[in-house]
Amino acid sequence: MGRKVTIAVCTLNQWALDFEGNLHRILQSIQEAREAGASFRSGPELEICGYSCEDHFYESDTLLHCWEVLLELLISPLCKDMLVDVGMPVMHKNVTYNCRVVFYNRKLLLIRPKMMVCEDGNYRESRWFSPWRKERVLEQYYLPRMISSYTGQTVVPFGDGVISTRDTCIGFEICEELWNPQSTHIAMGLDGVELIVNGSGSYMELRKAYVTVDHVKSATLKSGGCYLFSNLRGCDGQRVYFNGCSCIALNGYIVNRSQQFGLQEVEVVVATVDLEDIRAYRNAIRSRSHLAATSPAYPRIQAEISLSAEKGVGLPTCEPIEWIYHSPVEEIALGPACWLWDYLR
Numbered sequence: 001m002g003r004k005v006t007i008a009v010c011t012l013n014q015w016a017l018d019f020e021g022n023l024h025r026i027l028q029s030i031q032e033a034r035e036a037g038a039s040f041r042s043g044p045e046l047e048i049c050g051y052s053c054e055d056h057f058y059e060s061d062t063l064l065h066c067w068e069v070l071l072e073l074l075i076s077p078l079c080k081d082m083l084v085d086v087g088m089p090v091m092h093k094n095v096t097y098n099c100r101v102v103f104y105n106r107k108l109l110l111i112r113p114k115m116m117v118c119e120d121g122n123y124r125e126s127r128w129f130s131p132w133r134k135e136r137v138l139e140q141y142y143l144p145r146m147i148s149s150y151t152g153q154t155v156v157p158f159g160d161g162v163i164s165t166r167d168t169c170i171g172f173e174i175c176e177e178l179w180n181p182q183s184t185h186i187a188m189g190l191d192g193v194e195l196i197v198n199g200s201g202s203y204m205e206l207r208k209a210y211v212t213v214d215h216v217k218s219a220t221l222k223s224g225g226c227y228l229f230s231n232l233r234g235c236d237g238q239r240v241y242f243n244g245c246s247c248i249a250l251n252g253y254i255v256n257r258s259q260q261f262g263l264q265e266v267e268v269v270v271a272t273v274d275l276e277d278i279r280a281y282r283n284a285i286r287s288r289s290h291l292a293a294t295s296p297a298y299p300r301i302q303a304e305i306s307l308s309a310e311k312g313v314g315l316p317t318c319e320p321i322e323w324i325y326h327s328p329v330e331e332i333a334l335g336p337a338c339w340l341w342d343y344l345r
């Protein structure tokens, strides 16, 4: 039985409404993930249109262009045999949600809407998006004709579900869901979801990296599992500077990360994880196992695919790394400098 999976998180410097540029950066990240041997690629929040589209989220054109970009991704040979997860707004029954869209070999598997939107600091998400409040409910989403004529699908599951492959189970939470006391990864972990994926749009504030990394580590410290955190980088047209720091955690330890401040517009990091390490870690915490045995199940979408390579038994797996934080003084030097650089690009 194959059990080692190589997964990729991506840090992208997107621009609000730069559909072509955003597509190009997403494709580059998919190519880099593929070259690094990944079978799953995730990316930041609302990466197709850019996070800071503000009132352009009210325009149907913004949603339409996202579907056009998604179509380009679906047909790209770069996505062949790779499970891909991208972020974009989707309108379902006349309500706009901030979503992850997951596809494999030209078929959409799941649209997962954000369940807790963010309103702190400079965040004003509820102005444009409603949170999906139907826990463990999947509905049918009717695909736009340009997608269905290509994929042959008329509907795709939309809502709070997870994807079961032949070798593992993958669930999604979006940015603020990690920061909320009732994070969705807790219930998903208890229900046997092994890979938990978070697409984020988290901007820089002094010392925020400590908080983010603590949240990511703690997401799998008590619950076990592998957490994939992809964040935006740089300034996408608004006032804030997104904080990078994409990372992968396994059972409470960070195993790979991207830079906090960088000038690369695309940065991909991967990790090879032994799924048996998740199972052994979880099973050893007996109180967790007893709780898991009584936890309600998520609707599962069956994907007849394997993320692990059959001959990957000998692949070297990742080791914990130490996170080297910038001091506040360095952050003050680097943050505004990168913001200004970005402003000129």
Ligand SMILES: NC(=O)CC[C@H](N)C(=O)O
Pocket (backbone or CB within 6 Å): 045, 117, 118, 120, 123, 174, 175, 176, 177, 179, 200, 201, 202, 203
């Ligand atoms: N986009 C979000 O949901 C942001 C979540 C979180 N509060 C942060 O600052 O990173």
